[in-house]
Every structure is written in C-alpha cells, then in structure tokens.
C-alpha cells in the first residue's frame with residue numbers, strides 16, 4: 001500500500017470516528033423517564049433496548065476504527081490480525097477498519113453464530 005493510500009484511509013477513519021460521536025446523544029435515550037402508563041413503559045423499554053444495542057454496536061465499531069488508526073501508525077494497516085495475510089482492497093474499501101481478512105472474518109462470524117451473540121449479529125445486519 002502506498003503512503004497516499006494510507007493517508008486516504010487515515011482520513012476516512014478519522015472522519016468515521018467523528019461521525020460516531022453523535023451516538024453520545026443516544027446515551028440520554030437510555031435514561032428515559034418513567035411513565036405510569038403500561039403501554040408507554042413497554043415502548044420505552046423497547047426504545048432503551050434499541051438505544052443500548054446501537055450503543056454497543058457503535059462502541060465496537062469505534063473500537064475497531066481506533067485500532068485501525070493505530071495500525072496505520074504502526075505500519076501494519078491492511079494486514080489480517082489473525083492470519084497476517086493482506087486484507088483484500090475491496091474489503092478495505094467497504095470496511096476500512098476491518099481487522100480481519102474476509103476468510104478469517106467469516107470463520108469468526110460462524111463461531112459467533114453458534115453462540116449467544118447470534119441474535120445480536122442478525123440485528124446488527126438488519127439495522
């Protein structure tokens with residue numbers, strides 16, 4: 001990868017990190033006021049659940065984005081953390097903060113699908 005490519009990825013990642021910040025507002029949604037109305041309670045609980053899931057997903061992505069920026073600084077950006085092969089350029093274009101190559105990512109997804117996070121994964125894809 002050339003320096004100008006790296007620089008472009010760095011800008012994309014830094015922009016992404018800034019974009020993630022509005023999710024701070026979602027934190028307020030979790031501290032939603034109590035209501036005496038039963039139906040409101042249910043809807044508020046659903047809203048809290050959704051806000052919490054979104055926060056968790058955002059937290060995972062911003063963690064990955066920060067790690068990718070670190071890898072740029074360390075000169076190992078674009079290398080799979082698992083098998084140390086190069087991550088495909090199309091994958092990096094789609095998910096610049098991807099820590100794994102597509103093969104390792106699929107393995108990791110399959111492993112997770114068998115576990116408790118299966119529902120969470122489907123949810124994240126649908127959102």
Ligand SMILES: [Zn+2]
Pocket residue numbers: 080081082083084085100101102103104105
């Ligand atoms: Zn790999």
